Amino acid sequence: MRAVVQRVSRAAVRVDGQTVGEIGHGLLVLLGIGKHDTDTTTDWMINKLLALRIFPDDDGKMNRSVTDIAGSLLIVSQFTLYGVLEKGTRPSFSDAMPPADAEKFYHEFMRRLRAATALAVAEGRFAAMMDVDLVNDGPVTIILER
Numbered sequence: 157m158r159a160v161v162q163r164v165s166r167a168a169v170r171v172d173g174q175t176v177g178e179i180g181h182g183l184l185v186l187l188g189i190g191k192h193d194t195d196t197t198t199d200w201m202i203n204k205l206l207a208l209r210i211f212p213d214d215d216g217k218m219n220r221s222v223t224d225i226a227g228s229l230l231i232v233s234q235f236t237l238y239g240v241l242e243k244g245t246r247p248s249f250s251d252a253m254p255p256a257d258a259e260k261f262y263h264e265f266m267r268r269l270r271a272a273t274a275l276a277v278a279e280g281r282f283a284a285m286m287d288v289d290l291v292n293d294g295p296v297t298i299i300l301e302r
Contacts, residue, residue, distance in 0.1 A: 157197045158188040158237040163210050163296035167230045169280040170287045177278035182227030183208075184290050188237025189253045189261050198261075200302045202269050205229065210296050218296075222275065231269070232280040232288055233262050255283060 161183055168178040185205060190197075211220040211227070222229060235258065239247030253261060259282050270277050280286045 167290035179228035
């Protein structure tokens with residue numbers, strides 16, 4: 157599993173011009189699911205996202221998590237995080253989980269994330285063409301991979 161995590165002041169995702177997910181201060185997570193991911197991978201990623209200390213404390217140091225600040229999370233599925241460009245210039249996505257399996261996995265990830273926190277959790281729409289709008293706070297961007 158791969159995630160690009162951005163600390164945001166706000167973020168929204170639209171499908172066909174309609175907002176399907178929106179948050180204020182918190183984390184925008186672009187989430188890629190690999191063909192070898194398991195429930196263990198899901199648990200690791202959820203724990204990391206909820207505990208990742210990238211929000212400033214009173215001294216301006218990154219010591220607070222999204223949980224500490226009572227922020228929100230916006231999760232956007234993005235299989236292109238598994239694009240490989242070892243040969244040529246057209247990415248191969250052979251390391252991504254096949255779409256039918258990935259959709260089930262993604263929905264289970266979302267169910268487990270919501271069960272793990274009382275924070276507001278929004279999401280995009282799996283396999284849809286989405287417009288993602290964000291204000292990166294910092295900017296702070298972290299890449300997580302397991």
